[in-house]
Every structure is written in structure tokens, then in C-alpha cells.
Amino acid sequence: TDSESKKPTAVVGGGVEDVYGEDSATEDHFITPWSVSVASGYSLLRDPHHNKGLAFTEKERDAHYLRGLLPPVVVNHDLQVKKMMHNIRQYEVPLQRYQAMMDLQERNERLFYKLLIENIEELLPIVYTPTVGEACQKYGTIFKNPQGLYISLKDKGKVLEILKNWPQKKIQVIVVTDGERILGLGDLGCQGMGIPVGKLSLYTALGGIRPSACLPITIDVGTNNEKMLNDEFYIGLRQRRASGKEYAELMNEFMSAVKQSYGEKVLIQFEDFANHNAFDLLEKYRTTHLVFNDDIQGTASVVLAGLISALKLVGGSLADHKFLFLGAGEAGTGIAELIALEISKQTNAPLEETRKKIWLVDSKGLIVRSRLDSLQHFKKPWAHDHEPVNKFLDAVKSIKPTVLIGSSGAGQTFTKEIVEAMSSFNEKPIILALSNPTSQSECTAEQAYTWSEGRTIFASGSPFAPVEYNGKVYVSGQSNNAYIFPGFGLGLIISGAIRVHDEMLLAASEALAEQVTQEHFDNGLIYPPFTNIRKISAHIAAKVAAKAYELGLASRLPQPENLVAYAESCMYSPKYRNYR
Numbered sequence: 001t002d003s004e005s006k007k008p009t010a011v012v013g014g015g016v017e018d019v020y021g022e023d024s025a026t027e028d029h030f031i032t033p034w035s036v037s038v039a040s041g042y043s044l045l046r047d048p049h050h051n052k053g054l055a056f057t058e059k060e061r062d063a064h065y066l067r068g069l070l071p072p073v074v075v076n077h078d079l080q081v082k083k084m085m086h087n088i089r090q091y092e093v094p095l096q097r098y099q100a101m102m103d104l105q106e107r108n109e110r111l112f113y114k115l116l117i118e119n120i121e122e123l124l125p126i127v128y129t130p131t132v133g134e135a136c137q138k139y140g141t142i143f144k145n146p147q148g149l150y151i152s153l154k155d156k157g158k159v160l161e162i163l164k165n166w167p168q169k170k171i172q173v174i175v176v177t178d179g180e181r182i183l184g185l186g187d188l189g190c191q192g193m194g195i196p197v198g199k200l201s202l203y204t205a206l207g208g209i210r211p212s213a214c215l216p217i218t219i220d221v222g223t224n225n226e227k228m229l230n231d232e233f234y235i236g237l238r239q240r241r242a243s244g245k246e247y248a249e250l251m252n253e254f255m256s257a258v259k260q261s262y263g264e265k266v267l268i269q270f271e272d273f274a275n276h277n278a279f280d281l282l283e284k285y286r287t288t289h290l291v292f293n294d295d296i297q298g299t300a301s302v303v304l305a306g307l308i309s310a311l312k313l314v315g316g317s318l319a320d321h322k323f324l325f326l327g328a329g330e331a332g333t334g335i336a337e338l339i340a341l342e343i344s345k346q347t348n349a350p351l352e353e354t355r356k357k358i359w360l361v362d363s364k365g366l367i368v369r370s371r372l373d374s375l376q377h378f379k380k381p382w383a384h385d386h387e388p389v390n391k392f393l394d395a396v397k398s399i400k401p402t403v404l405i406g407s408s409g410a411g412q413t414f415t416k417e418i419v420e421a422m423s424s425f426n427e428k429p430i431i432l433a434l435s436n437p438t439s440q441s442e443c444t445a446e447q448a449y450t451w452s453e454g455r456t457i458f459a460s461g462s463p464f465a466p467v468e469y470n471g472k473v474y475v476s477g478q479s480n481n482a483y484i485f486p487g488f489g490l491g492l493i494i495s496g497a498i499r500v501h502d503e504m505l506l507a508a509s510e511a512l513a514e515q516v517t518q519e520h521f522d523n524g525l526i527y528p529p530f531t532n533i534r535k536i537s538a539h540i541a542a543k544v545a546a547k548a549y550e551l552g553l554a555s556r557l558p559q560p561e562n563l564v565a566y567a568e569s570c571m572y573s574p575k576y577r578n579y580r
Helices: 041-045 058-063 077-090 094-107 109-118 120-127 131-137 159-165 189-207 244-262 275-285 294-314 330-347 351-357 369-374 377-382 392-399 416-424 445-451 485-495 502-514 518-522 530-550 563-570
Strands: 149-152 173-177 214-220 267-270 290-293 323-326 358-362 403-406 430-433 457-460 467-469 472-474
Touching: 077 094, 077 109, 094 109, 094 120, 094 131, 109 120, 109 189, 120 131, 120 189, 120 530, 131 189, 149 159, 149 189, 159 244, 173 189, 173 244, 189 214, 189 485, 189 530, 214 244, 244 275, 267 275, 267 294, 267 485, 275 290, 275 294, 275 330, 275 377, 290 294, 290 485, 294 330, 294 403, 294 430, 294 457, 294 485, 294 502, 294 518, 323 330, 323 392, 330 351, 330 358, 330 377, 330 502, 351 358, 358 377, 358 392, 392 416, 416 445, 445 457, 445 467, 485 502, 485 530, 485 563, 502 530, 530 563
Parallel strands: 149 214, 173 214, 173 267, 267 290, 323 358, 323 403, 403 430, 430 457
Antiparallel strands: 467 472
């Protein structure tokens, strides 16, 4: 095809003229669609992987029996994007915009990705948090075409057969959920499928993984959500959640089947599992599979990157700061552990020592040594010597942290008193309100800037609009996992990594922090803007891949000389293919 004969030089700006010379790491076979599966023109128009809508050329319309099936006009890709954006902006309600995007993905895949890449800041909150949360809550009602694979308790013993039903055989990334803890919204059962679907569209748009190499999976073991169980439109099993042996056996069958079907190097990302299962699954499979938990590790990596760059604004090293968390679940303990690892790496102090700079508060108050026996295993490392403190405000006043991190899933918990207390003992308090969606955020950007009299360095999990306070405009960063996981996954894939190591997470954080420029700092930003995200992802991928080679975990040999250029050359571009 035309695209094969002339491979332009790789450019990465996040725009779509980055026509990468695609390599086998994310190969895209140049096939004339009808030679494979498309019988005639009519079905070609209904195949989202190959459909171009009105962009089919005159020559293609003749060659592929499309003449008369389309209006006579031929439009280019850019005009299609302009028209779709115009249409999407007509919808006032974010959920309708989400549905319009999903319909487009089902109709014309390359147009969907071009649209997403070129309008990432506007569309990210639609295809991902916060709108995706509402979509999951209403997934049964808005359900049209099934996306991804559904594996339920009914399928025990048949998981391998189910994987064979999926049309694509070369899978590189699987995002899997059991729907028990969707964002901060709780148990949504089978309707959690919106999350793997949304995450994988970001793997493609931001990390350049081919859409055909991505597989969203929901494992349905029931739900404890009464509302779902009584909803006539609910799409999952109508039973209480299975646990214990029954749950472990289904997960084990799934993990074995994935390895058998797709090999050692398929990345399995666990997403939105409840705390107890999330830690157990990661612990159990990290030595045998390429697994990554975005809630524990992705969140930690992106927050650490924000803290590393925030230090340029407040001064000192990580070891000079004191951290207090509200929320000691997957995100809280995951972030805490990565901060402790990074301090330990910088100062050569043992992990047991560096953990002492970090304090966590859960629903019962400050985690302290006297509570040790009753704590869940993942909270035990954080039980330090201190008298018991029940109220969060008292914990803030007693610990006097320089950094306050919210990962509680509970909205409006950073009250005026708390922000004022933080501002009283810090010139520039660092406040991160990470819970999603927006309704669950610990405080809003406006509250943080107003209550701290404009002194805080603030970032949140879901996006907030810029805030004007005392005549100055404050732009807050979004501590969004989408900065890390797409590039992280790309780095694992291009190096052929077989395991995930904590040092790769540290490498990803450092790579992201390096992308924040002086101009961003001058605006009070601790994260780079999303407009350049594909370039950022390529840099993260290169750093992660380099670490995989250094640790001897990479299987794609020899190591490419320039990993950034190599990462760029592997990224999927949604430019239309020419069909002969």
C-alpha cells in the first residue's frame, strides 16, 4: 500500500501527522480488507476497523463495491474530525457526549482515535473520569453493542474457550475488572465494563498501542449492590458476590488461560478491584505474570511525579517533607510505599526508616502502633509510634505535614479548618485531592486556593477549571493516571518485558517530572498539559524500557540504541490506510 512504500520520518506531537513507520511491536498489517473478511462494500461500511465513511476515495469506491452506497461527496479526515467535534459539542449533557463517542468507536475506529488525540483535553473527561463513572452507573440502560469479553461464574471451566471467541489473536494489553470498586462509586458489578473499555481507548490514543491488540475484560462474580440486583435493565449475574475459594479459582483459571492464549508478555492491568482482592492478586501473580494494578501502582507513580516537580516550587528534597494521607486503601498505601522507595533510593536509608516520614489516616483515625493487631496487612507498615488520634483535623495539627494527600473516595473531607491549618504551618502547603469522580474530590480547586489565600500547590484526580482569587488566575494540575499507564504499558511492550518491577514505576515518575518545564512552574503547574501527551508517553516508555533492559527483564533483544525514537516508531497512528 501507499503507506508502506513511503515511510515518513517519525514525528511525535500528539497530532496525527505522526505517521510512524510501524514496527512489529505494534504491527498493523497492511491488508486489503476484502481479502481477509469483508465480503462486499456494504459490510465494509459496517466494519469499524476499516470503515472510512465519506473519506473513501473515488478509486476505493469503485474497487470495493461502494459506489452508490455513499453520497457522492468525498471528504478528508480533518473535515470529518471538525464535523464530529461540532456534533459532540451540541450535547449539553456529558453522558450524551460519552454515548456519541462510543457510537463513533463502533462505527469508525480511526476517526474516533484521531478525534480523541487531537482534542484530548476536551474529550478526556468524557471517555474517562468523571463521565465514565456515570456511564458505568447507567451502563445497563445505555448498553447497545457489547464491547470486550464478559467472563462470569457460569463460565467456570470454559475461560480458555471464551478467550478463543475473541476475534483478535495478538493481544498485548488486557485491562480487567471485577467491578467491585469503580472509581469512588463502589460496587457496580458487571456494569464496571465501562472502565476497561475507557482505559484501553487511552492506551491507544495516548500510548499508541494498536486497538486490535487491546482486550477489555469484566469478570462477573455477582454484585452486592441492591440497586443493581433489583434493576430490570441490569446486565450481569443477579446474585451476591462470590468470594474465597470460588473467587480465587475463577481468577486462577482466567490468569492461566490468558498466559496460555497470549503468552508470557501480555500485560494484564488489574483495574478497580476492591482493596483486599487488589493486593492479594498483585502479590500472587507478580512473580508469574506481567501484571500491573493501576489503582495501586499507576496512581502512586503519577502522584510521585507530581511531588518530585512540586519540590521545585517549595524547595528541599522528598526526605525533608512530612506526608499525611486521608485514606489508607489501594491508592493511599500504594502512593506511600512508592514515596518511601524513592526517598530510600535517594538517601540510601532503609525502607523501614523512610516510611516513618509518612502517616496515614483511615476511617478509624490515625494509623498507629497500638492498632497493629487489628489492621489489614497492607496498613501494618504504616503503624508508627504516636498516641491514638480519632479526628482527621487533630491528626493534621499533631503531625504538621507539609504534604496532604486525599485518597479516601469521600468528598468534601478537606474542610476549611484543615486547609487553614495546613496553611498556618506551611508557606506553600502541597494539597492533593485525588478521589474520583469530581463529586468525591476531598475539596475543590476553588476551596483550596481560597482557604489557603492562594498559597497552596494543588492538584486533583478529576479536572477543575482555573480559579480566580484576588485578581490572580490559578491553574491546578490533574494528577491523572492517564499520564503514566499508557506510556508505562508501551515501555513494557517495546522492551518485551516479562515482569513489572517497582524501579520501573520510579523511572516512569522521574520521566514524567522531567517533562514539566519552567513555564509550567511559573503557572503553578506540577504536571505538564495533556496536549503533548503522546510525546510524554514516548519519553516514559523509553525510561521504563531502559529500566527493563537494565534489570534483565526485557526479552526484545538487542536493545535499540535510541529508545525514545524507537518508542515513537512503534506508536499507532490513526491515519487512514489506503486500500487498493
